Amino acid sequence: MSTTATTLKGQPLDKAVLDSVLRRRMFYTPSFEIYGGVSGLYDYGPPGTALQSNILDVWRKHFVLEEDMLEVDCSVLTPHVVFKTSGHVDRFADWMCKDPKFGDILRADHFVEEILEARLKGDKEARGQKVEDKEDEDAKKKKKKKIKGAQEAVKLDDAVVKEYEEVLAQIDNYDGAQLGELIRKYDLRHPRSGLQPTEPVAFNLMFQTSIGPSSNLAGYLRPETAQGQFLNFAKLLEFNQGAMPFASASVGKSYRNEISPRAGLLRVREFLMAEIEHFVDPESGKKHNRFSEVENIELDFLDRHTQLSGQTTTKRMAIGQAVKDGVVDNETLGYFLARIYLFLKKIGIDTRKIRFRQHMANEMAHYACDCWDAELHTSSGWIECVGCADRSAYDLTVHSKQTDKPLLVRQRLDTPRTVQEWEVTVDKKKFGPFFKKDSKSVETVILASTQECREAWAKELESSGKANVDVPELGKVEVSKDLLIIEFRTRQEHVREYTPNVIEPSFGIGRILYALCEHAYWVREGDEARSVLSFPPAIAPTKVIMMPLSSNKDFVPHITRLSQKLRAAQISTRVDDSSATIGKRYSRNDELGTLLGITVDFQTLKDSTVTLRDRDTTRQVRADEDTILTAIREIVGGSKTWEDIEKELPVFEGQEVED
């Protein structure tokens, strides 16, 4: 896995310099920094907030508007029972271990990963190979505790190198016990104490609070927006006038109490998500009626089998082929992978730095039956930025069972269909008195049982008069034939009822935003290297910076009039009338990713012409105000490029005043 990050122009990326630009220009900044900060919490300053809001704007147009999705906005505060039912209370956890001497709390998979990577690095050094330092420069500066293993150049056996690489290729696939085994097997020690950490234990990632004045209603901050959408399924279906398939969507904050947040926006405790829940009939084969629009799009795939074999080589193929070959399970999943790719491309992500990685079995969230991540390559390696999971009918089923509310679709059949299946009848009058407090649990299991299960029970009832029912909380329970009848029946159905399956594209906006900054970043060589952030027109935080050449009062009315016109055209504009040179002001705005610059100079006072400067080429044209305004509208709206404008308007080679 290469960790060599490059800029937009292929230069080696100096993360320290980029981070300093992003901080200095207030794209983001540690929250509560004057109080020392809290790891994993960041604030977005003005350019970061604008960038985020532009990304969301494109997201809404690309997904919600384009496909008539039903956008909702649900509560973050959620009572215990919801996440108990969804499985998050029991299973939404990471593996945590402790240094036995100093008590440092470690995330077990990260610990294993970092020590093994450090050993591999030491090995490379011993072999005299060039080593890319993956360490976060910023973390170094802040003297943040970062685990580093045997940094000394120690050569390893070739077989050991291969073994380590295989472990790293599937690091996300290990559970706590397996991570504990790896720690013992490879004798992984914390460099500070020289000791192996304690056995990994599960640490639930949800923030807890209590709701109401009496403190007796436990609640959590949601770790995903999805549950709110599932709980509203029946109302959304009704709002959609019963039509299937359809998707809901939601943009909002979610919270995960990360064990060890990384410096920067890549692993944080509070983050903005944009999630889609696409509800589909499982019997449709999860076909998608717009799949043909995307089937020829080529993506880089890293499937489950490749990773298990210890490899990280991607395979490039058209999404149509990938679905045909069964690499991607179905059309709807495939459709969204392609749409995710197109979205990322549209906002300016470097398409050479996108791959789709399939989750391994142990890595998948408890609700998923298949999952692909869109990973973006950054200076921290490949980072999961969008997940696309097939959650099957899991969530709707568990909530429906728990609440006794139907979360299903009733489909009127044009021609009734004949159904033959095993049906169960529970004798309610006897059931209650017999099983007492357990009767509901036993009944639920029986009613929710599969056809295979029912067939087996029918045989048991016939042979022994009793069926063995496996109830999670109780173990095997015997149910006799006077309580339970199971028959194979034939009936006509006029309405078909089914629980839809869910395909869920889920976007981590902060991670995408950070990756985008790396992908848009490059350094303009010259007397002095200058940082530039080349965001696409729709994404640039500010579209136009307007600058009077000097503090001469005669420039003011021109600036004011232009500002008003641009504001009326809803083009985000700022004025820089500071005393810095024009060159310095342009540099500042190149770091801010500002798309275009207007200068008002002495020529303007004579003939009302102004110059327009392109961020990426630093080239300029000059024309009268209204012509320039039209050019700006065309570039920002996407109907023309700078190259088009340069062909139409007189190029200006005058005072590009660099300091």
Add this chain to the structure above:
Amino acid sequence: MSTTATTLKGQPLDKAVLDSVLRRRMFYTPSFEIYGGVSGLYDYGPPGTALQSNILDVWRKHFVLEEDMLEVDCSVLTPHVVFKTSGHVDRFADWMCKDPKFGDILRADHFVEEILEARLKGDKEARGQKVEDKEDEDAKKKKKKKIKGAQEAVKLDDAVVKEYEEVLAQIDNYDGAQLGELIRKYDLRHPRSGLQPTEPVAFNLMFQTSIGPSSNLAGYLRPETAQGQFLNFAKLLEFNQGAMPFASASVGKSYRNEISPRAGLLRVREFLMAEIEHFVDPESGKKHNRFSEVENIELDFLDRHTQLSGQTTTKRMAIGQAVKDGVVDNETLGYFLARIYLFLKKIGIDTRKIRFRQHMANEMAHYACDCWDAELHTSSGWIECVGCADRSAYDLTVHSKQTDKPLLVRQRLDTPRTVQEWEVTVDKKKFGPFFKKDSKSVETVILASTQECREAWAKELESSGKANVDVPELGKVEVSKDLLIIEFRTRQEHVREYTPNVIEPSFGIGRILYALCEHAYWVREGDEARSVLSFPPAIAPTKVIMMPLSSNKDFVPHITRLSQKLRAAQISTRVDDSSATIGKRYSRNDELGTLLGITVDFQTLKDSTVTLRDRDTTRQVRADEDTILTAIREIVGGSKTWEDIEKELPVFEGQEVED
């Protein structure tokens, strides 16, 4: 205080009907409803989410874009120390009491208010006057516990009526002890137990959680977005290149653990706020350079003195006059009150239902030195929807003191100024050993002292050799002259340093959204009364509904082409191809507030013309597709009204198919 709410057309407002429309059309819905819901938590469905997002869009253009505000997005999770310093841990509380028999938890001011209102209602009934029932119909249906006192018609003395009305006029002005007194004085009893509730105690409204795996960092969910903006003040000033005044702004969720949330969106535990912090030089007299643009706008004022005298009559005057007369303290505060008014008007709030009420002394938040609320009249009476507080230098000062970080403005003076003032010098070497652990507290008080205070100490030091320093945590502390020197000195200042004052307009988006629904609502009389929500073009959740007359397949290409064109013009559109009659589909969309309707019918197949229908008048025009698209763009963009379009295009009086 009249509680008689009316619709947009002046009809008596039937809140039960409106609420049922809003629920049925999924504007909002109780969160987790299939689990029984949690009071004070609501989800927005598709029309509510669109409405919210359109309100925010206008808000951003009206405030952020128009005045170049610096928008930021800060963490909701906040460590203890921040809210300890800001005063929220100690003072952000409501008064809570309990029914001694059944343990019902009551918000003390609401309890007093409701019992007194019930008595006044009983009195009116006894006098044979008409009584408006203020009770929330929805709450009745849900059999929510609602406190009701002596509902029987009991006539009161005229003097008692007057006394009750005076108490109610200033109900927000009482503290816990005073509320307890009122309970005893008027013998206010809980109707369920027949007993007086317990003495009111303070209940802090912040939700608490802990951050990180070791559970030792206590944190809160922010109750306002403001603190994040204050903590970033130094960075924002730098981003603004040192220029003053300037404003930051933020849109985000905040949380308050309300003691007794009301049904509906008016008092909830999780809510969206949009807040502006305008930083201004206190020595500027808080002038505002755009005040002249708004000075003639007339507003209805209800000032502090009027309320204290037991009255609720508003005074209408121009904001310019109000500032001149000292009703509103300064231009900046006045400017924002007028801008708030213009914003509310722009989104469709009925201007006859807006008043500006000044907070009384005990009612103000601990940080405020003056505060006006924009209150909107609804079926629940006058509701605070926007607060506009002068927070003075409170927050920046306390955070700066606590962190030892400067949160101030350095202003270079063109001509140096001569300053004569009392200066203090603390002998640090002796101070520490003498005061030990208290030395920092004592020193902070001395360094932060006023000129008056220093002058008094100087005299004490001269006369007795000791100054009496009042330290909040310690009481009077004697500081002798070998530890402290105070002198009256003259010096030249080239740079002036000052802590800016903050004017804070703070918008509760959910409350505004709900009030807007009431203000936009009316009932179309006819064979059957039909509900209509007449939102303005920019605010309507969906702009255009497109309907084929029937399921005839030939209509599909027309609908598809129109959809694509509208989508390209970024006009939010939905298709309703359900089998309901055209009339039913229009009715549904009138309830959704959809602005315009297009019908594709058999005439369309002949000549490609379609009809366009106006929601408010139900009148229609007919023209070819492109002409209709232009008309839609003009209406949605605000450049033309329906009346304009009707003059230009042939009116269509054909099959307005009502069912």
